[in-house]
Amino acid sequence: MSFVRVLSTSDLEVGTAKMVSVDGNRILVVKDRDGAVWATSALCTHARVYLVLPELTDDGLIECPAHGAMYCPRDGSVRQGPALTPLTTYKTAISNDDVLVDLAVPVEAKG
Amino acid sequence: MRAMVEGTGFSARLADGTSLYDLVDEKRGRISRRIYADPEVFELEQERLFRRTWSFLAHESELPEPGDVLTRDLAGEPVLLVRGDDGKVRAFLNSCRHRGMRVCRTDRAKVKRFTCPYHGWTYSRAGALIAVFAEDLYDDAHLNKAELGLVPVAQLGSYRGLIFGTWSGDVPPLETFLGNMKFYLDLYLGRSDAGTEVVGVPQVWDVDANWKFAADNFTGDNFHIYSAHGSIVDLGLLPPDPMALSFGALVRAEGGHVLHFVPGPPDPAFSHFGVPKEFVPHIERNLNPAQQDLVKRHGYSVGTVFPNLSFMQVIVQGDFESPPTPFLSFRLWQPLSATKTRISSYLLIEKEASSAYREASSSAYVRTFGPSGIFEQDDMENWKDCTRVNKGKIAQRHFLHHGMNMQAPRDESFPGPGEAWPGSYGERTQLAFYGEWQRWLTEAAPWTR
Numbered sequence: 147m148s149f150v151r152v153l154s155t156s157d158l159e160v161g162t163a164k165m166v167s168v169d170g171n172r173i174l175v176v177k178d179r180d181g182a183v184w185a186t187s188a189l190c191t192h193a194r195v196y197l198v199l200p201e202l203t204d205d206g207l208i209e210c211p212a213h214g215a216m217y218c219p220r221d222g223s224v225r226q227g228p229a230l231t232p233l234t235t236y237k238t239a240i241s242n243d244d245v246l247v248d249l250a251v252p253v254e255a256k257g
Numbered sequence: 258m259r260a261m262v263e264g265t266g267f268s269a270r271l272a273d274g275t276s277l278y279d280l281v282d283e284k285r286g287r288i289s290r291r292i293y294a295d296p297e298v299f300e301l302e303q304e305r306l307f308r309r310t311w312s313f314l315a316h317e318s319e320l321p322e323p324g325d326v327l328t329r330d331l332a333g334e335p336v337l338l339v340r341g342d343d344g345k346v347r348a349f350l351n352s353c354r355h356r357g358m359r360v361c362r363t364d365r366a367k368v369k370r371f372t373c374p375y376h377g378w379t380y381s382r383a384g385a386l387i388a389v390f391a392e393d394l395y396d397d398a399h400l401n402k403a404e405l406g407l408v409p410v411a412q413l414g415s416y417r418g419l420i421f422g423t424w425s426g427d428v429p430p431l432e433t434f435l436g437n438m439k440f441y442l443d444l445y446l447g448r449s450d451a452g453t454e455v456v457g458v459p460q461v462w463d464v465d466a467n468w469k470f471a472a473d474n475f476t477g478d479n480f481h482i483y484s485a486h487g488s489i490v491d492l493g494l495l496p497p498d499p500m501a502l503s504f505g506a507l508v509r510a511e512g513g514h515v516l517h518f519v520p521g522p523p524d525p526a527f528s529h530f531g532v533p534k535e536f537v538p539h540i541e542r543n544l545n546p547a548q549q550d551l552v553k554r555h556g557y558s559v560g561t562v563f564p565n566l567s568f569m570q571v572i573v574q575g576d577f578e579s580p581p582t583p584f585l586s587f588r589l590w591q592p593l594s595a596t597k598t599r600i601s602s603y604l605l606i607e608k609e610a611s612s613a614y615r616e617a618s619s620s621a622y623v624r625t626f627g628p629s630g631i632f633e634q635d636d637m638e639n640w641k642d643c644t645r646v647n648k649g650k651i652a653q654r655h656f657l658h659h660g661m662n663m664q665a666p667r668d669e670s671f672p673g674p675g676e677a678w679p680g681s682y683g684e685r686t687q688l689a690f691y692g693e694w695q696r697w698l699t700e701a702a703p704w705t706r
Contacts, residue, residue: 211370212377
């Protein structure tokens with residue numbers, strides 16, 4: 147367990163995503179519509195493009211700007227192609243106002 | 258004669274020494290055939306006219322919603338127009354900053370973003386580069402996305418629904434460029450409360466002719482009708498008297514913009530270009546008295562917005578059964594080479610038009626103009642033949658004559674701006690167009706009046 151602080155909870159609005167850099171790795175931090183915070187890898191597994199769109203879709207999914215692949219922020223699973231491989235997900239925690247992410251242990255994707 | 262045009266990098270001569278000032282003799286009405294067929298003149302036109310001037314790109318009604326996209330050409334280079342999330346239309350060179358691929362390859366689309374088909378570089382609706390393939394493999398020194406957005410068209414402007422663009426940052430704003438031609442454009446585009454919209458999509462086709470024959474014809478050439486369109490007279494769809502369409506006025510607005518007005522059919526009930534009577538109160542609300550007078554008294558008005566956007570407000574019988582019906586068409590003549598032109602023809606109608614009027618106007622248009630139209634086919638045959646013959650080196654030794662009715666005094670009582678001459682048979686408007694063309698080929702700032 148090695149949680150690191152990546153953001154303040156107030157940096158992230160409900161229904162949005164933000165790309166952050168941790169030790170040179172970019173990860174995507176998402177606050178879903180219920181206010182829960184999730185972290186995934188930030189590169190689309192289809193065409194190696196950063197998932198830079200700040201807004202989640204109406205269905206609460208992460209959308210790739212290039213070819214429209216969609217992922218579930220909770221488990222990284224692909225919900226719409228062209229991507230085939232899920233995003234890697236990471237454990238998150240909230241401490242006071244800080245969003246913490248543990249990059250050491252990727253959570254196994256549920257595909 | 259100077260070898261260079263002062264204040265420019267422009268040569269004042271063609272490669273064989275011919276002075277550009279000898280290509281058009283506006284005062285004597287003499288035009289060199291080379292301007293219609295010479296590849297060197299085409300290249301000069303692209304450089305000095307089309308890469309500088311304002312050119313028509315689209316009608317606002319073609320992209321009503323955020324994310325609506327059109328692809329068009331501007332001076333022979335591909336551009337895309339997109340309505341942004343803020344409702345504003347923007348125009349960009351349709352070319353990825355990575356390898357140059359077009360980022361939109363359809364005539365029209367609805368997009369969230371533009372993704373280049375080649376390597377996937379992705380741009381927002383506002384033209385910003387937002388995603389790069391394998392961006393994790395670049396360092397900051399080698400990728401600054403902020404400076405790699407789509408290349409914007411230098412200036413974009415809109416007047417009464419017509420969107421124009423220019424690659425020049427020096428040319429004055431669109432409304433200055435249009436000058437007093439705006440007074441006349443209002444008669445067609447600004448007469449109804451809601452303005453106009455495009456019916457369907459533009460018809461686009463290529464013809465083996467120089468674009469200037471089309472622009473010249475639409476400066477107000479009524480004197481070709483009884484020969485070029487003689488078969489339509491024979492059918493009884495035009496009046497048999499060859500002077501029937503000789504009345505009205507030729508008008509020279511500013512900046513090479515020209516047009517004519519011709520009275521409508523001799524029917525006491527006819528007025529206001531023949532548009533349905535429910536539009537008369539609109540005309541009275543939206544136009545000033547001088548503009549209303551011109552609309553009320555005329556049936557036909559054809560003109561050219563310099564250099565290559567023409568329009569026709571006419572009333573025609575598309576077939577024997579239908580009554581004479583008005584339509585409004587705008588058409589763009591884009592040079593593809595010295596001897597090939599892409600025509601884009603738009604049918605416009607008042608946004609408030611009833612479905613019956615819309616259908617009748619559309620039928621009248623397609624039966625007479627557009628690639629299937631009986632008038633347009635006659636015109637293209639003439640423009641093609643003129644172009645083919647004027648390529649000839651023997652033919653090019655002999656100028657073409659444009660001098661009809663040059664002695665006519667100006668009509669000082671004409672209610673509109675610019676200069677007007679009585680009658681619609683005359684070559685003042687053609688010569689104004691060619692004179693302006695020559696200014697753009699020889700002057701550093703031809704827009705200075």
